[in-house]
Amino acid sequence: MTRSLSDDRPDGPADRTESDGDAVADAEPAAVTGGAVPDDPGRIKVGVGELAVTSDDAVLTTSGLGSCVAVALVDQRTGVRGLLHAMLPAGEGRTTAVSRPAKYVDTGVDSLIGALDDAGADPRRLEARVAGGAEMLDLTDAVGPRNVERVGEVLDNAGVPVVASDVGDAVGRTVRFGPDGRLVVRAADGFERAI
Amino acid sequence: MRVDVRALGACNRLAERGAKQAAGALSDLTGTDLAVEVTGASVASGEDLAESFAGRESIGVSVGLRGGLDGEAVLAFDAANVDALLSLLPGGQSMERSAVTEVGNIALGGFLDGWANYLGKAIDMSPPRYFEADGAAVLPDGALAGDGVFLFESRLDATTTDLDFSIYMLPDSGPFRDLIVGKTAPAATAGGEADGGTASTAVPYESLSTFSSLAKKGSANAADNIAMMTGLETTVDVSRLRFVPLADVPAEVGTEPHAGTVFELQGEPSGYLAILFEESSAAAVADAMLPMEPDEPLGDMAQNALCELGNVMTSGFIDGWANVLGTSITHSPPEFVHDIGASTISPLVAKLSERQDYGFVIDTAIQTEGIQARCDVYALPDERELARALDRLSGP
Numbered sequence: 001m002t003r004s005l006s007d008d009r010p011d012g013p014a015d016r017t018e019s020d021g022d023a024v025a026d027a028e029p030a031a032v033t034g035g036a037v038p039d040d041p042g043r044i045k046v047g048v049g050e051l052a053v054t055s056d057d058a059v060l061t062t063s064g065l066g067s068c069v070a071v072a073l074v075d076q077r078t079g080v081r082g083l084l085h086a087m088l089p090a091g092e093g094r095t096t097a098v099s100r101p102a103k104y105v106d107t108g109v110d111s112l113i114g115a116l117d118d119a120g121a122d123p124r125r126l127e128a129r130v131a132g133g134a135e136m137l138d139l140t141d142a143v144g145p146r147n148v149e150r151v152g153e154v155l156d157n158a159g160v161p162v163v164a165s166d167v168g169d170a171v172g173r174t175v176r177f178g179p180d181g182r183l184v185v186r187a188a189d190g191f192e193r194a195i
Numbered sequence: 196m197r198v199d200v201r202a203l204g205a206c207n208r209l210a211e212r213g214a215k216q217a218a219g220a221l222s223d224l225t226g227t228d229l230a231v232e233v234t235g236a237s238v239a240s241g242e243d244l245a246e247s248f249a250g251r252e253s254i255g256v257s258v259g260l261r262g263g264l265d266g267e268a269v270l271a272f273d274a275a276n277v278d279a280l281l282s283l284l285p286g287g288q289s290m291e292r293s294a295v296t297e298v299g300n301i302a303l304g305g306f307l308d309g310w311a312n313y314l315g316k317a318i319d320m321s322p323p324r325y326f327e328a329d330g331a332a333v334l335p336d337g338a339l340a341g342d343g344v345f346l347f348e349s350r351l352d353a354t355t356t357d358l359d360f361s362i363y364m365l366p367d368s369g370p371f372r373d374l375i376v377g378k379t380a381p382a383a384t385a386g387g388e389a390d391g392g393t394a395s396t397a398v399p400y401e402s403l404s405t406f407s408s409l410a411k412k413g414s415a416n417a418a419d420n421i422a423m424m425t426g427l428e429t430t431v432d433v434s435r436l437r438f439v440p441l442a443d444v445p446a447e448v449g450t451e452p453h454a455g456t457v458f459e460l461q462g463e464p465s466g467y468l469a470i471l472f473e474e475s476s477a478a479a480v481a482d483a484m485l486p487m488e489p490d491e492p493l494g495d496m497a498q499n500a501l502c503e504l505g506n507v508m509t510s511g512f513i514d515g516w517a518n519v520l521g522t523s524i525t526h527s528p529p530e531f532v533h534d535i536g537a538s539t540i541s542p543l544v545a546k547l548s549e550r551q552d553y554g555f556v557i558d559t560a561i562q563t564e565g566i567q568a569r570c571d572v573y574a575l576p577d578e579r580e581l582a583r584a585l586d587r588l589s590g591p
Contacts, residue, residue, distance in 0.1 A: 045230060047442065047443075047446060048442040048443075048445055048446070048541070048544070049442040050442075063450045063535070063537060064445045064446070064448075064449075064450050064535050064536065064537020064538050064541060065538060065541070066445075066534070066535075066537070066538030066539060066540070066541030066542055067541050067542035067545050068541050068545065087442065087541070087544070087545045087548055088545055088548060088549060100442075100552070103442065103548065103552075134538070136532070136534065136538060136539060136541070136542045137457060137530055137532070137542050137543075138530055139457060139458075139459045139467070139527060139530055139542075139543075140542040140543065140545070140546045141546075143542055143545050143546060144542065170534075171534065171538075172534040172535035172537070172538025172539065172541075173535075173538070174450060174535065188452060188534045188535045188538065
């Protein structure tokens with residue numbers, strides 16, 4: 001049998017030498033996460049540097065947040081929700097922010113809002129919940145707090161209010177974002193609260 | 196011959212996409228959702244590969260490839276995981292041969308679609324051949340003879356049931372290396388970050404093999420140092436140099452609570468090193484080092500003991516590198532960590548990710564005899580600095 005060409009072109013730097021010239025724009029579709037099974041109605045896992053959007057009852061989860069930050073956005077009227085797991089504060093101007101916008105807070109939040117818009121949310125009605133951004137190590141010059149600060153700035157610029165947050169300290173977190181629009185944050189010691 | 200580590204990144208991305216297609220196909224077939232947790236490229240000599248497959252039994256399928264990609268591709272499941280897989284397939288145990296062949300065929304087909312697409316050339320697959328193999332017999336012909344192969348490994352994890360397994364992809368090494376050099380190296384140049392460029396990330400293939408052996412020596416040193424400090428006998432279970440997307444590293448460490456130490460490395464290469472124990476292992480090792488049982492399992496006394504142990508292990512690990520690379524590498528004082536495993540390593544990954552998307556990860560599992568304890572060492576060197584040091588290694 002023959003494996004032939006399909007429309008699913010690979011992304012990444014290698015594409016840019018392709019002759020047909022359309023390859024640069026093929027960033028990951030925003031509503032599909034790398035590690036996730038997008039049509040799973042139960043649970044969608046969002047990996048590091050990924051985002052996912054749902055308009056049904058799926059629970060969006062991301063685990064092992066340390067200095068990384070999770071941004072959960074919901075339009076309560078339509079129920080359309082999205083979750084971002086960003087690693088670094090600022091991606092603007094970086095090459096990798098084009099292919100992996102969700103790696104960074106600024107480009108990630110923009111992409112998330114865009115994906116929510118596409119999925120039927122009204123960006124003017126969005127509200128945000130934020131978790132993570134811990135200061136896990138002295139070695140790594142406050143990347144967690146810088147992530148949290150950037151989230152505040154970017155959401156402020158976008159006009160999205162932060163209604164609740166559980167950030168900072170030196171504790172790892174795992175989050176679940178369910179259809180009720182609340183973000184359930186579980187800390188490393190097992191303590192859990194909904195914000 | 197030079198391999199560009201960014202080109203290797205592009206290939207890794209392809210392998211990751213292939214693995215996702217394979218996971219999608221398997222999800223459809225089994226009705227169980229599977230997600231690709233980690234995809235990495237191991238750089239290993241035939242000898243190292245033979246060693247890392249020793250004692251494993253695999254079943255799977257192999258196909259011959261012609262056209263855009265020449266050689267042989269093998270997809271293998273650990274025999275230990277096959278029952279779990281078969282139980283999900285239509286026909287189950289009674290259909291073992293044909294079910295595995297079908298799964299392998301579908302997964303390899305998905306995997307190769309990505310490559311064909313990338314190469315702009317069709318790849319012809321011969322009909323799948325079912326096999327059961329002991330140890331390194333799973334590898335394609337010729338893999339053990341040369342000075343090295345690239346082994347792509349993807350771990351697939353069922354999101355709702357307790358099933359995970361790995362897919363190994365072994366392109367025939369000669370043609371594949373030509374491919375990396377011939378096609379992806381210039382392609383990678385176009386995508387390089389403005390602050391780096393690819394000249395600094397191209398390294399001779401042979402020095403990657405050397406570094407892989409070096410990683411093994413470092414692990415052995417670290418294990419010896421544990422034995423010396425605790426009086427416990429130690430063995431190095433696995434030690435491999437892999438090239439992985441950095442964002443996958445936290446998932447690989449997992450969400451179980453871990454305790455251990457992290458270090459910043461300065462010199463060439465700089466980077467980070469994390470020594471992580473599962474909670475119970477950390478307590479057991481600290482207990483073995485202390486003259487009396489500590490008041491609390493991972494309290495101050497245990498933390499001091501683990502920091503001291505981390506210091507000695509890290510020295511053992513990087514001394515080997517510095518000697519062979521002819522550079523000087525120092526490490527920071529230990530910082531104790533105790534949290535969700537993925538959370539402890541995420542700041543290290545974030546810092547490295549400011550400059551690179553993919554990284555060389557040396558992961559080592561050290562097992563102690565007598566008490567049940569196991570630790571994983573993650574060494575995360577700066578990609579460009581490592582490439583520079585490796586380049587010098589091969590010198591004129």
